[in-house]
Structures are given as structure tokens and as C-alpha cells.
Amino acid sequence: MTTPLELQSLAVEIAREAGELAAHRRREGVNIAATKSALADIVTEADREVEELVRRRLHEARPGDGFLGEESGGADSETGLTWVVDPIDGTVNYAYGIPAYAVSIAAVQGSADPATWQALAGAVFNPAIDELFVAAHGEGARLVSSIEGERALRVAAEAPAAGALVGTGFGYDPATHAAALDQLATVMPIARDLRRIGAASLDLTAVAAGRLDAYYERGLHPWDMAAGSLIVAEAGGRFAWIPGHPSGRAMTIAATPALFPRLSEILSA
CATH class of the missing domain: 3.40.190.80 (D-Maltodextrin-Binding Protein; domain 2)
Structure with missing residues (x-):
């Protein structure tokens, strides 16, 4: 049985590869592919290319798993595990050159319904500033950064008196x-x-x-x-x-x- 740490390792590997592709396409120049639900809700050609990469890499590594992506929809799971993917979260930031966008990849047990799934592993990678956030169920969360190094993540300890x-x-x-x-x-x-x-x-x-x-x-x-x-x-x-x-x-x-x-x-x- 695959462990959460093994799933985390796969998520990290693919998130880094996908993030490098997104950053490379950003340097080349962004092309808006379509507008979705509203004028500000855009999708770039890079969104689609990055999701295609993630989907292909996951299928190669774990062909029976399900998939739910923002751009390409879903595929049913044969294993009980589903990968939930946002290829470029923060597309408007990405399009404008604001360095706050990320590849987000999670492995969840069960369906792609957040009300029913159990999240097992996740990686969020911002290639613009080289920050990788990772977690595995029961194993804690970490930040790996070229600026801060590697450290365990903990939420703020107290409710601040000043708000x-x-x-x-x-x-x-x-x-x-x-x-x-x-x-x-x-x-x-x-x-x-x-x-x-x-x-x-x-x-x-x-x-x-x-x-x-x-x-x-x-x-x-x-x-x-x-x-x-x-x-x-x-x-x-x-x-x-x-x-x-x-x-x-x-x-x-x-x-x-x-x-x-x-x-x-x-x-x-």
C-alpha cells in the first residue's frame, strides 16, 4: 500500500516540474487562451499545457488513480485515490507578472468531493520565488525555500491582541x-x-x-x-x-x- 509520504514525494516531483514549465512560459510571454465564468476569470495557454503535463505524469506513475483538474475535468478512480490539481492557481497574477501563483497538487482518498474525501498528501509550489509547501497525512507540513531553507510549518501560536x-x-x-x-x-x-x-x-x-x-x-x-x-x-x-x-x-x-x-x-x- 502506498504511504502518504510516497504520495507526497510524487506530488513534489511533479509540482516542481510543472512549476518550472509555468515559469518558463511566463518568461516567454503569456497568451490568454479564453475567458471562463467572468471577464476576470481567464485561462492562459500555459494553464492548459501545465495541467496536461501533470495529468500525463500522474497517469504514467499511477495509471489507475482518478483525476480532477481545473482545466481538463475529471477521470474516475480505480484505486480509490484521486489527484486534485490546479495547474496555475492565481492565473491573473501569473498573466500580470505578479510573483504569487502556484502549482497545487493533492492526493485524496475517495471521491473528488471535499465533503467526503480524506486528503493524504499535497504540494503547493510557487516557482516565481522558489517556495515549496508540502504535507502528508499524519506527517506534518514543511516549507522548502531557497531563501528560508527548510523548516517545519506551524500556524501562529496565539490570537493577537491587536487583531x-x-x-x-x-x-x-x-x-x-x-x-x-x-x-x-x-x-x-x-x-x-x-x-x-x-x-x-x-x-x-x-x-x-x-x-x-x-x-x-x-x-x-x-x-x-x-x-x-x-x-x-x-x-x-x-x-x-x-x-x-x-x-x-x-x-x-x-x-x-x-x-x-x-x-x-x-x-x-
Whole structure:
């Protein structure tokens, strides 16, 4: 039986290869391939090429596993294990040359439904600044960085008295922005300040690394948070993906244990 650490090793190997391809294509110049759900929701030719690489490499290594990717959809699993992939999370950042984008690869036991799966391994790689975040179920989470070296990840130890540094996102559909801003107003009383990074996987790894105290966003897809959710949990944080939110769009919450109950209460109101 394949262990979570073995799955992590495969995720890391492919994430690094895919990240190098994404960075190479970025240096060559970005071509927008299509607009998806809204004007800001773009897909580049590199998104598709990188996902094709990841899918091919996973199939070569583990041909019976399932697959769910942002650009190419899904394939059923024969083994009970599914790979959930975002080839370039933060595509708008990528297109504009902002160095906050990542390849996100996770192995989950069960279906590609976050409400039912058990995340086993994950890797989030930002090639623009050479930061790799990894986790395996029951084995902890680590950062491997050319700047910081290698270290174990732990969420911030305490709820800050001066308020929390909170990350969020607003989605692409303009019809949801007013409600998102109204909700932000309810969060700000407990916040020191707000950050909007533009890539959910990097928001989640920022919580795991203690760079953010909390992150929340409505409307994420499974590939946005599959790897990052495990990294948060293995770094000692709390994570929730709440599909039954009254808006009909799932709510994602990640935070330190001290802050999670208060933020969840606010976001559920």
C-alpha cells in the first residue's frame, strides 16, 4: 500500500516540474487562451499545457488513480485515490507578472468531493520565488525555500491582541462582490488588517506558515484548496469547507485554533 509520504514525494516531483514549465512560459510571454465564468476569470495557454503535463505524469506513475483538474475535468478512480490539481492557481497574477501563483497538487482518498474525501498528501509550489509547501497525512507540513531553507510549518501560536491579519478573496462574478464586501465589514472588527493575495493555495499556505492568522473565501472549487487544506491541518491549524452555506456557494475557512471559532461564528451569521 502506498504511504502518504510516497504520495507526497510524487506530488513534489511533479509540482516542481510543472512549476518550472509555468515559469518558463511566463518568461516567454503569456497568451490568454479564453475567458471562463467572468471577464476576470481567464485561462492562459500555459494553464492548459501545465495541467496536461501533470495529468500525463500522474497517469504514467499511477495509471489507475482518478483525476480532477481545473482545466481538463475529471477521470474516475480505480484505486480509490484521486489527484486534485490546479495547474496555475492565481492565473491573473501569473498573466500580470505578479510573483504569487502556484502549482497545487493533492492526493485524496475517495471521491473528488471535499465533503467526503480524506486528503493524504499535497504540494503547493510557487516557482516565481522558489517556495515549496508540502504535507502528508499524519506527517506534518514543511516549507522548502531557497531563501528560508527548510523548516517545519506551524500556524501562529496565539490570537493577537491587536487583531488578526486576515486573508480573503472576492471571486470573479461581479454579482457576488457587494455581499462579499458586506461580509468583510463584519470581519474587520477582529482584524488588524486584510490581505488579498489572489491565489487560494498561497493564502492557505500563508496560514500554515504563520504569515496570516486566518483566511476565508466563498466559492472556492476543490482544486483551489485540496493541497492547501491538508497543509493547514498538518501545521496545526483548523480548516473547514462548508458546502451548505445559505448563499449556495461553499465557504472556506482556515485559521489558528484560537481564532477559528470566532471567525466561524462571524461568517455564519
